[in-house]
Amino acid sequence: MKHILSVLVENKPGVLARVSGLFSRRGFNIDSLAVGPTEDPDTSRMTIVVDADNLRLEQITKQLHKLVNVLKISDLDPRDSVERELVLIKVSAPPNMRPEIVETANIFRANIIDVSKSTLTMEITGTADKIQALEDLLRPYGIKELVRTGKIALARGKLAEV
Amino acid sequence: MRMTGAEALIKSLEKEGVDVIFGYPGGVVLPIYDALYDCKTIRHVLVRHEQCAGHAADAYARATGKVGVCLVTSGPGATNLVTGLANAWMDSVPMVAITGQVATAVLGTDAFQEADITGITLPITKHNYLIKDVNQLPTVIRQAFELARSGRPGPVLIDMPSDMSKAEIDFKYPEDFTIPGYKPVYKGHAKQIKEAAKLLTRAEKPIIYAGGGIIKSEAWKELKDLAEIIEAPVTTTLMGKGAFPDEHPLSLRMLGMHGTRYANYAIMDSDLILAVGVRFDDRVTGKISAFAPHATIIHIDVDPAEISKNVVAHVPIVGDAKTVLKDLTAAVNKIEKPYADKTRWHAMINEWKKKYPLHYHQDGQIRPEYVVETISKLTKDKDTVITTGVGQNQMWAAQFYSCNTPRGFISSGGLGTMGFGLPAAVGAQIGRPDAVVVDIDGDGSIQMVSQELATVAANKLPIIIAILNNGYLGMVRQWQELFYNHRYSQVDLNVGTPDFIKLADAYGLKGVRVTQVEDVEGVLKKAIEAREPVLIDFMVAREENVFPMVAPGTSIDEMLGGIPGAAISQMIDEQEEEEKDETYPVGTRGK
Numbered sequence: 001m002k003h004i005l006s007v008l009v010e011n012k013p014g015v016l017a018r019v020s021g022l023f024s025r026r027g028f029n030i031d032s033l034a035v036g037p038t039e040d041p042d043t044s045r046m047t048i049v050v051d052a053d054n055l056r057l058e059q060i061t062k063q064l065h066k067l068v069n070v071l072k073i074s075d076l077d078p079r080d081s082v083e084r085e086l087v088l089i090k091v092s093a094p095p096n097m098r099p100e101i102v103e104t105a106n107i108f109r110a111n112i113i114d115v116s117k118s119t120l121t122m123e124i125t126g127t128a129d130k131i132q133a134l135e136d137l138l139r140p141y142g143i144k145e146l147v148r149t150g151k152i153a154l155a156r157g158k159l160a161e162v
Numbered sequence: 163m164r165m166t167g168a169e170a171l172i173k174s175l176e177k178e179g180v181d182v183i184f185g186y187p188g189g190v191v192l193p194i195y196d197a198l199y200d201c202k203t204i205r206h207v208l209v210r211h212e213q214c215a216g217h218a219a220d221a222y223a224r225a226t227g228k229v230g231v232c233l234v235t236s237g238p239g240a241t242n243l244v245t246g247l248a249n250a251w252m253d254s255v256p257m258v259a260i261t262g263q264v265a266t267a268v269l270g271t272d273a274f275q276e277a278d279i280t281g282i283t284l285p286i287t288k289h290n291y292l293i294k295d296v297n298q299l300p301t302v303i304r305q306a307f308e309l310a311r312s313g314r315p316g317p318v319l320i321d322m323p324s325d326m327s328k329a330e331i332d333f334k335y336p337e338d339f340t341i342p343g344y345k346p347v348y349k350g351h352a353k354q355i356k357e358a359a360k361l362l363t364r365a366e367k368p369i370i371y372a373g374g375g376i377i378k379s380e381a382w383k384e385l386k387d388l389a390e391i392i393e394a395p396v397t398t399t400l401m402g403k404g405a406f407p408d409e410h411p412l413s414l415r416m417l418g419m420h421g422t423r424y425a426n427y428a429i430m431d432s433d434l435i436l437a438v439g440v441r442f443d444d445r446v447t448g449k450i451s452a453f454a455p456h457a458t459i460i461h462i463d464v465d466p467a468e469i470s471k472n473v474v475a476h477v478p479i480v481g482d483a484k485t486v487l488k489d490l491t492a493a494v495n496k497i498e499k500p501y502a503d504k505t506r507w508h509a510m511i512n513e514w515k516k517k518y519p520l521h522y523h524q525d526g527q528i529r530p531e532y533v534v535e536t537i538s539k540l541t542k543d544k545d546t547v548i549t550t551g552v553g554q555n556q557m558w559a560a561q562f563y564s565c566n567t568p569r570g571f572i573s574s575g576g577l578g579t580m581g582f583g584l585p586a587a588v589g590a591q592i593g594r595p596d597a598v599v600v601d602i603d604g605d606g607s608i609q610m611v612s613q614e615l616a617t618v619a620a621n622k623l624p625i626i627i628a629i630l631n632n633g634y635l636g637m638v639r640q641w642q643e644l645f646y647n648h649r650y651s652q653v654d655l656n657v658g659t660p661d662f663i664k665l666a667d668a669y670g671l672k673g674v675r676v677t678q679v680e681d682v683e684g685v686l687k688k689a690i691e692a693r694e695p696v697l698i699d700f701m702v703a704r705e706e707n708v709f710p711m712v713a714p715g716t717s718i719d720e721m722l723g724g725i726p727g728a729a730i731s732q733m734i735d736e737q738e739e740e741e742k743d744e745t746y747p748v749g750t751r752g753k
């Protein structure tokens with residue numbers, strides 16, 4: 001089962017190597033890992049998507065906790081969290097196909113961010129399903145390049161906080 | 163106070179109460195060695211290879227309970243230390259290692275003697291630091307010692323660039339400090355403890371499986387109290403040897419691959435396992451899916467990641483062994499007697515003990531087991547520390563040396579590092595100058611570190627080095643005999659092995675060769691009384707095997723050998739042999 005771990009770490013040199021090294025040497029698979037600064041300059045947040053059963057997930061979390069630079073780990077429940085991923089897609093777009101492609105992009109609320117003679121590049125954010133659907137529709141035109149940020153996620157605000 | 167980074171380093175170590183450093187100098191640590199030159203409180207022991215600085219600091223820590231400290235130069239000095247760190251890491255030994263590093267200005271440029279030692283040691287240290295701001299040095303050292311000794315102990319490395327050693331700081335050793343991401347849990351969960359107590363009083367076939375964690379948390383008294391109250395037999399791991407007296411009536415001695423038959427039978431038959439400070443290593447559990455099928459498992463460990471890692475615990479208790487055992491005993495005492503009747507359980511165990519004692523043949527050759535047994539007998543009432551090499555010598559030491567005091571048996575468990583024995587004896591003897599220190603070693607193992615005879619000589623350490631010389635890489639040979647059809651590939655050491663007596667002599671040490679079984683006791687007696695370094699070369703029966711043995715991948719109650727009176731190389735149950743056409747015999751429980 002897929003789990004999204006939101007891992008708050010101290011912003012210290014080598015912390016990414018510590019985390020990624022732990023995953024590789026203990027044989028835990030990472031689906032994606034996104035990392036960036038938080039509201040506090042001394043900490044970073046890693047969003048790690050892993051595919052693991054409960055026992056394995058428990059082991060992953062416990063091992064992560066042992067890293068001195070790891071401050072907090074939350075296993076985000078999809079029902080109680082919001083997640084997003086940003087994807088950039090460069091698709092082959094000869095002039096005669098262009099309207100069709102732009103139309104498709106609009107339906108998905110993807111933004112065209114670069115245009116060249118033969119290609120269009122668009123950005124899309126959303127859930128994995130939505131992104132997959134767009135990718136499938138664009139594939140016949142020829143996807144030249146694609147890059148994904150990996151999922152980022154946060155727990156939803158508690159009702160009381162609203 | 164204004165001082166250099168190097169001086170601040172030494173000052174900080176003094177503040178931590180460090181009284182000895184095991185080390186080896188080199189270019190980038192010159193400023194540190196210069197600061198050490200004026201230091202009156204810290205003794206520096208010059209080893210002859212950095213690996214041994216690690217092992218000596220490691221054994222010093224195990225023998226004393228203090229944090230071991232080692233200091234080496236950058237590049238090759240640091241990489242030589244890697245095995246020492248890995249060994250301490252696997253056996254959870256509190257250690258602080260200081261490595262020199264090239265100056266910060268040239269870091270990352272492949273400068274002369276640069277090695278990315280923090281990168282290299284990420285997976286084998288509890289934590290490591292690269293000093294890039296000398297003002298942080300005192301805090302880092304404070305944290306490093308705290309990390310090394312608290313929670314589940316382990317080695318911590320501090321990498322010190324040469325310019326950091328030379329830079330000046332205002333020294334103040336921090337009183338207060340925090341490590342925000344580090345909060346070991348010491349007190350066990352009250353409800354879980356209550357549940358465990360209930361189970362312990364109700365079990366008819368309980369067993370305590372105790373490991374190195376007991377020694378780390380100094381919980382030996384609590385362990386003994388609880389075992390006696392609930393009348394549970396106790397088996398220890400290799401790391402736990404000494405946590406419970408081997409000669410206590412409730413002791414089952416060591417379990418696992420070369421454990422006693424009765425320990426392995428008992429844990430496999432038990433209905434309740436109280437596992438404390440152990441990690442269900444594969445050398446203990448054998449085939450894991452077959453391990454202790456009837457048992458409910460209570461697992462106490464200070465490292466939550468060990469609980470349910472290999473074997474699922476029914477009652478997990480995260481906490482320090484000493485604290486939890488104390489609370490557990492109190493909880494047990496609150497439960498009204500009588501507890502479950504264990505008469506049958508003890509009768510069964512006593513039957514196994516009678517039927518399958520550890521034993522060996524005495525036939526005029528020097529049997530290695532006999533040498534160990536004699537060491538055990540002669541040191542019985544003395545403060546003694548045994549260290550070991552790795553291989554058969556180590557297993558015979560574990561089986562036939564009766565350790566009745568904690569910190570009395572020091573061996574490389576998790577990593578199984580050949581060469582650990584001699585530098586470990588150095589560290590142990592320096593930490594416990596009055597103890598009788600005996601290194602029970604193999605002829606192969608000791609050749610990996612024989613340069614340390616110089617350290618023994620230079621420091622006049624009264625270590626007894628007992629080599630069980632079989633002219634083989636014995637344990638590998640045993641596996642080849644049993645599982646590779648006697649094909650002895652690359653294990654014969656007879657050609658090329660030095661004359662150990664001459665070797666000792668070359669270092670100015672006394673050496674004695676023992677070739678007659680009658681001389682074993684006399685030579686050992688003299689050595690123990692002499693209080694001076696001595697190397698004893700015991701020419702033992704060459705193809706002696708360690709039994710019982712659990713073949714890899716099998717359940718731990720399916721042991722080879724260890725049945726008294728059985729013919730051929732003291733291991734074969736003849737009936738079994740006829741019934742099964744096996745190349746090696748399979749023991750049975752004598753059902």
Ligand SMILES: Cc1ncc(C[n+]2csc(CCOP(=O)(O)OP(=O)(O)O)c2C)c(N)n1
Pocket residue numbers: 551552553554555556578579580581603604605606607608630632634635636637638
């Ligand atoms: C550094 C290292 N290299 C290789 C091994 C594999 N190994 C385990 S036991 C053993 C043989 C040990 O021989 P010796 O020290 O003579 O002891 P004996 O088994 O004969 O008592 C070897 C090679 C090891 N444990 N450590």
